[in-house]
Amino acid sequence: MALTSRRLGSGPPLLVVLQLDRDGWGPVLERISREHEVVAVDLPGFGDSPALPEGTTPTVEALAAAVAEWLPGAGLTRPPVVGNSLGGAVALELARIGAVGSAVALSPIGLWTRPEAAYALGSLRVAHSMARACAERPGWIAGHPIGRTVAFWQLVARPWRIPEAAAVGALRNLARSPGFEATRHAAHSYRLRAFTPEVPVPVTVGWGSRDVMTPPHQALRAARLLPGARHVSLKGCGHSPMADDPEQVTRVVLDTIRG
Numbered sequence: 001m002a003l004t005s006r007r008l009g010s011g012p013p014l015l016v017v018l019q020l021d022r023d024g025w026g027p028v029l030e031r032i033s034r035e036h037e038v039v040a041v042d043l044p045g046f047g048d049s050p051a052l053p054e055g056t057t058p059t060v061e062a063l064a065a066a067v068a069e070w071l072p073g074a075g076l077t078r079p080p081v082v083g084n085s086l087g088g089a090v091a092l093e094l095a096r097i098g099a100v101g102s103a104v105a106l107s108p109i110g111l112w113t114r115p116e117a118a119y120a121l122g123s124l125r126v127a128h129s130m131a132r133a134c135a136e137r138p139g140w141i142a143g144h145p146i147g148r149t150v151a152f153w154q155l156v157a158r159p160w161r162i163p164e165a166a167a168v169g170a171l172r173n174l175a176r177s178p179g180f181e182a183t184r185h186a187a188h189s190y191r192l193r194a195f196t197p198e199v200p201v202p203v204t205v206g207w208g209s210r211d212v213m214t215p216p217h218q219a220l221r222a223a224r225l226l227p228g229a230r231h232v233s234l235k236g237c238g239h240s241p242m243a244d245d246p247e248q249v250t251r252v253v254l255d256t257i258r259g
Contacts, residue, residue, distance in 0.1 A: 003070045004048035005041040009033025013076055014257065015100065017067065017083035017090050019046040020124075020177065021155075023169035024162075025084075027246035032253060039076065041067065043090065045179015058183040060086070060110065060190045064093035071099060080257045084240055085109055085214075086183070088205075092192060095201040102202040104256050106249065107211050107239050110192035111218040111225070117188050120213045123154045124184060131175040138175075142167035157210040157238035166243070194225045203229040204256040208237035208244070230256070 008029060014036040016025060022042065029038050044066050045051035045058055052058050052066060067090065071077070080102040083091035088108030095103035112120065130151060134140050141147035145160035148167050152159035162170075174180070195203075203226060207219035216233070223231050232252055237244040 001044065001050065001052070001066055001070065003041050003044065003067070005039055005074065007037060007039050009035075009037050011036045012257075013037045013039055013079045014253075015067075015071075015076060015079045015081040016040040017043060017081060017087035019043045019086050020170070020174050020180070021084050021087070021240050021242065022047055022173060023166045024156075024240050024243040026166065028242045028249050028253070031246060031250040035254065036257070039074065039079070041070070041074075043067070043087065043179075045183055046177045047173055051179040051182070057186050058179050059186045060089045061093055063183075064090045064097065064099075068094060068097060068099040080104075082106070082253050083108075084242065086187065089190065089192065092203065095203055096193075096195055098201065100201065102204075102256055104204045104206065104253050106206045106234070106241055106252075107208055107214050108192065108205065108222070109187055109214065110190045111221045112214060114188075116214070116218070121184050121188055123213065127151065127154070128174055128180055128184075131171045134171065135175040138168045138171040139164070142171055154213045155238055155240045156243045157208065157236060158244060162243055192222070192225060195228070202256060202259060204232060204252060205229050206232045206234050206241065206249070206252050208234045208239055208241045210236060210244075211239045213239040230259075 042049035078101040081091045081100040082104040084106040088105035091103040094100045234241045
């Protein structure tokens, strides 16, 4: 399917999977683009990409399959990939099917229990309702540190420090993403499965030490499930660590690619 993407920088390509977090990636993409051509793609149903065809449930596996089918048309052959949250789970599924050369997953979903999934996805539903309520005037919330804290406390460790423009963009993206609700429902039953030994793809899993949406104890499950992966703690970061410490996230991504 025709997914929306943008490119910046030059060098070996790096695929970045975007969903609700695309405005928070800016500082990281700017740093990575000094060494790589960054290809940032909106997942189906998010940002400017259309939703999956009618009748197709937007499971994590279906989203990964859509990205994998899109890669050849974008001129990409098994690029390294990085994603956060839902995008992190998609990155891992792309690694599972051998569509990418390496993967970095930041706080990926799918390592939760049913109550943990209900909490995380329920908090996103509240955020979605808030974003839709202020869709015409997102600056009402994004224009003040307290408003940004209320809107993004579950995603970022220091939400009051998010630039106003990035907060406005995030609220608008959340409000208008056509695949949000269907994907949220489908994600509730998603559980990450262990890789088979036949998947020879280098994988790094990073977890924010101050993640309140998918708490750091889920990183222990990731370590048990993916013992061959590299597991790192992102100090002082929340669920979307790109906004908290872009330098730290950049190092993790580049270390994986170089390794």
